[in-house]
Amino acid sequence: MKTTASLIVLLISISFPSFANSADSYSVDSYLGIDYVYSDIEFTDERTNPNSIAVRAGFSISRIGLEAQYLQATNTDNIYRLTFDLEQSAALYLLMKSKVYNGYGVDVLAGYASTKMLVTGSGNPYNEEDTYQGLSWGVAIHKEIPYFEQAKIRLGYQSLYRDDYMEITAISLGVMYQF
Amino acid sequence: MKALTKTINVMRIKKSRKYSVFLSFVIALTSSMLTGCDTDNNSAELANAVEVESLFEQGLLVEEITIKGAHTRIKAGETQQLNAIGITNGGTNVDVTNDTTWSSSDITIATVDENGLVTGIANSEVNQGIVIITATSNSTGISGEGQISVSDVVATGIKLNQPMSDGSNINTCIAVGITGDVTYADGYISMNTASGMSFSVDEASTATIDSNGILNTSSANIETTSITATLDEFTDTLSVTASPVNLDVIDILFDDEIIETSTLAMGERMLVNGQITLTTGETLYNIDTAINWLQADGSYLGITSTGDNKGTVLALRTGDTQLIGNCGGKQTAVTMTVTGEDDIESIEINQDLDIYIEPLGSIELTLTADYTDSSLSSLNVSEFAYWSIEENGALKGEYINLGTDTASYKVTSIIDEASDVTVTATYNGEVTTTTINIEELSSSE
Numbered sequence: 085m086k087t088t089a090s091l092i093v094l095l096i097s098i099s100f101p102s103f104a105n106s107a108d109s110y111s112v113d114s115y116l117g118i119d120y121v122y123s124d125i126e127f128t129d130e131r132t133n134p135n136s137i138a139v140r141a142g143f144s145i146s147r148i149g150l151e152a153q154y155l156q157a158t159n160t161d162n163i164y165r166l167t168f169d170l171e172q173s174a175a176l177y178l179l180m181k182s183k184v185y186n187g188y189g190v191d192v193l194a195g196y197a198s199t200k201m202l203v204t205g206s207g208n209p210y211n212e213e214d215t216y217q218g219l220s221w222g223v224a225i226h227k228e229i230p231y232f233e234q235a236k237i238r239l240g241y242q243s244l245y246r247d248d249y250m251e252i253t254a255i256s257l258g259v260m261y262q263f
Numbered sequence: 264m265k266a267l268t269k270t271i272n273v274m275r276i277k278k279s280r281k282y283s284v285f286l287s288f289v290i291a292l293t294s295s296m297l298t299g300c301d302t303d304n305n306s307a308e309l310a311n312a313v314e315v316e317s318l319f320e321q322g323l324l325v326e327e328i329t330i331k332g333a334h335t336r337i338k339a340g341e342t343q344q345l346n347a348i349g350i351t352n353g354g355t356n357v358d359v360t361n362d363t364t365w366s367s368s369d370i371t372i373a374t375v376d377e378n379g380l381v382t383g384i385a386n387s388e389v390n391q392g393i394v395i396i397t398a399t400s401n402s403t404g405i406s407g408e409g410q411i412s413v414s415d416v417v418a419t420g421i422k423l424n425q426p427m428s429d430g431s432n433i434n435t436c437i438a439v440g441i442t443g444d445v446t447y448a449d450g451y452i453s454m455n456t457a458s459g460m461s462f463s464v465d466e467a468s469t470a471t472i473d474s475n476g477i478l479n480t481s482s483a484n485i486e487t488t489s490i491t492a493t494l495d496e497f498t499d500t501l502s503v504t505a506s507p508v509n510l511d512v513i514d515i516l517f518d519d520e521i522i523e524t525s526t527l528a529m530g531e532r533m534l535v536n537g538q539i540t541l542t543t544g545e546t547l548y549n550i551d552t553a554i555n556w557l558q559a560d561g562s563y564l565g566i567t568s569t570g571d572n573k574g575t576v577l578a579l580r581t582g583d584t585q586l587i588g589n590c591g592g593k594q595t596a597v598t599m600t601v602t603g604e605d606d607i608e609s610i611e612i613n614q615d616l617d618i619y620i621e622p623l624g625s626i627e628l629t630l631t632a633d634y635t636d637s638s639l640s641s642l643n644v645s646e647f648a649y650w651s652i653e654e655n656g657a658l659k660g661e662y663i664n665l666g667t668d669t670a671s672y673k674v675t676s677i678i679d680e681a682s683d684v685t686v687t688a689t690y691n692g693e694v695t696t697t698t699i700n701i702e703e704l705s706s707s708e
Contacts, residue, residue, distance in 0.1 A: 210312035
């Protein structure tokens with residue numbers, strides 16, 4: 085899975101030098117954003133939704149770049165007697181941006197995330213803090229805020245972690261400021 | 264101008280190289296992340312903990328396991344089925360036999376498979392041949408133990424146990440298992456077992472008991488049955504009283520649903536079940552082995568009343584009748600309608616072919632009814648025909664495969680000499696006969 089994803093990214097990137105050779109000038113964008121994150125930790129028959137705040141920073145050159153994200157929990161949630169605390173998550177993504185039409189743009193992210201989660205049980209012997217690392221991807225749509233150039237509102241969906249037993253995803257809503 | 268153009272081109276090339284370098288860095292970094300180190304966590308354990316919580320919430324979390332069928336003695340080569348009964352946090356008992364991992368403390372004496380079946384490997388006199396069998400829940404890790412003894416030490420006595428631990432009456436119609444304790448010469452006591460025992464009931468009782476010690480009662484009155492169990496040369500007798508006082512309502516089920524009416528086409532077969540409730544609670548009890556099946560009138564239905572397929576109903580004649588189930592003085596009925604055409608053209612035994620068997624040999628006789636209705640053509644009615652054997656002492660007969668399409672009347676030669684015997688089958692007013700030729704058959708036949 086990871087090897088296939090790498091190959092896809094490499095194949096896509098082979099086409100990029102053609103943009104580099106175009107006669108157009110390069111657009112360099114850097115930005116900072118803050119989101120409220122509604123996360124979803126899903127098991128076979130149960131799920132829980134601890135929430136977080138995310139800070140993101142990134143830059144792109146001609147619509148391809150990098151984005152770093154850091155997530156910090158704001159509350160915990162339970163599955164019966166088990167309390168889930170999505171303590172923190174850090175991720176680095178390859179960012180691919182679409183052209184902006186009527187103020188709307190779409191970002192696609194592919195990268196790697198490391199998420200630390202604490203699960204404690206009252207009455208249940210399970211008490212563990214674990215780190216869940218692996219391939220992460222996301223997609224977001226953003227819209228320029230009228231009369232406030234450089235500011236955008238952003239709605240995104242991310243998969244932070246997935247294996248045969250559980251999946252951690254997140255829906256984020258926030259703002260970003262472009263420099 | 265040429266110099267200016269050249270300068271611009273150089274600047275474009277430098278920018279292009281910088282962009283390519285940047286892009287290569289991005290791709291390399293992302294690729295290394297994507298093929299980066301794998302996760303190292305306990306998501307499987309966490310998922311299991313979540314499942315445990317869900318079971319706890321539903322009151323289905325097994326907190327204790329007991330082994331049923333243990334504390335008994337078998338010989339090498341014999342088997343004993345154990346069941347793991349889980350007691351949940353909700354206070355109910357659940358059979359978790361197939362959701363546990365079974366193990367034996369000494370596989371040189373006895374082994375246990377994944378379904379709890381213990382097999383005696385070698386008789387042992389060490390520690391009375393006792394082996395500990397453990398069942399561990401796959402979801403919670405809770406375990407229970409039971410002992411099995413593998414030994415060929417002879418028995419020295421048996422003592423039957425009352426089926427109700429407080430000695431109270433059993434409920435009529437609800438099958439109970441009769442077991443006993445067997446004492447052996449080395450002091451071992453095999454507890455609550457029916458293994459190796461043969462059972463019988465007194466002739467005055469309407470109750471029946473099978474080879475596994477399952478007692479079935481159906482009397483409408485309180486009835487005391489004397490049960491005798493024999494093991495080797497030892498015998499014990501137990502009096503068990505069955506009472507219908509607590510019986511409430513009998514229901515007839517088809518495909519696990521209570522029915523009040525049903526329609527069958529000619530030749531169609533269905534299996535019905537009986538269940539009963541008690542006045543003392545809401546538990547539903549299956550009474551298939553005790554319920555009596557009959558029809559209100561006529562011979563519209565062929566009902567299998569004994570054996571493994573008891574409760575199978577075959578549509579034999581068109582019309583309406585009632586299928587009645589009764590037990591312990593309680594009764595219920597289902598209105599049955601049989602559709603189609605039931606005009607019989609002829610009946611024949613084994614397609615009217617000549618029948619030969621060797622002395623002491625046997626053959627299955629099938630009575631087939633041919634109908635005028637082309638959609639039905641023929642029907643095996645062996646089970647519901649009246650068979651008679653010419654009285655010369657050469658043959659005996661018995662019904663086999665009751666409740667199936669292969670039901671037949673099996674005749675067996677009981678004398679070691681040649682003979683010709685006439686067998687007659689009567690069905691629905693039609694009579695047909697066949698001759699069983701008992702003689703030594705050459706190899707070419």
